[in-house]
Amino acid sequence: MTPSRDDWLSIGQIAERTGLAISAIRYYETQGLVAPDRNSGGQRRYRRTDIRRLSFVMIAQQLGLSISDIHAQLSALPSARTPTQKDWRLMSTDFRRRIEDQIAALELMRDRLYGCIGCGCLSLTNCALYNPEDRASAKGAGPRYLLGDDPNAPHI
Amino acid sequence: MTPSRDDWLSIGQIAERTGLAISAIRYYETQGLVAPDRNSGGQRRYRRTDIRRLSFVMIAQQLGLSISDIHAQLSALPSARTPTQKDWRLMSTDFRRRIEDQIAALELMRDRLYGCIGCGCLSLTNCALYNPEDRASAKGAGPRYLLGDDPNAPHI
């Protein structure tokens, strides 16, 4: 599948097609997300599949993946290189799970918040709002009741 | 409500109570989120209400507010200073709306992704996944069809 001469794209053309800034595309190259060839003058020459590859990068970013997450995803492709339809089917299923998880976490937070709206105690242990991921679930100092100024304020 | 001597807390005590790092608490002070007094030796002395105030900061951060957002919220309090129950009722209602919005955005993205799972075209215009906030809704260059390598690939 070596592309014919006309299929090569300059960085400017890639930028125009994807909507990315040229500087961003060059940055992605330093992060190993694309690997264009060079022409005799040293300028980058992209294949058309790189548009698809960069589209994947943009979509994955919207889904909250970091650059290195994305790098990992792309490196893990059985076929390496640019994602195919089949790759995409697999990855998008995984992405969907991520979204579902995020939604679930937000719903949990919403419900906790709802339970606290009338309260106002702002107790860090009671509200549990400040650590939706249950960070520091058993991180020293024992059970702390962080009640601000009024330890006897009604809760709910 | 000037606190009695025993109600003053050192920065280390505040850190222990809130779970925040001392450096973070000092940083929040530079950002105007807390304003402790000083003792004769120049050391910070906090009131008990500052625990509540910092709890609010942590909760708001979990909800995605930036430091300056939080600063704005705190400054906008009618009663100024530390949030009371009534303040909290108002703000938490607003917070809840933010969460609902985030959930709605994610659900939209999930549905779009669902429609794309079998496809694999990764077309930036068709999938619309890469811009859930409809960024660049009409940002020059006219309608672009970003089809990667095969402009005739079937979509869905």
Added chain:
DNA sequence: TCTTGACCTGAAGTTAGGTTGAGGTTTTAG
């Protein structure tokens, strides 16, 4: 009193994801 632990300031470093600028080369249109 002495020592140790807690605290102070200000500057610099950190991570992520890029952008901007300087100074120079290549490509392309006329």
Added chain:
DNA sequence: CTAAAACCTCAACCTAACTTCAGGTCAAGA
């Protein structure tokens, strides 16, 4: 052939939200 547009590299800068460090001060217990 020439001028302008596009491209190149490398280094420095940017924001957010902190952390770390160096060098010095304060407070509390034996």
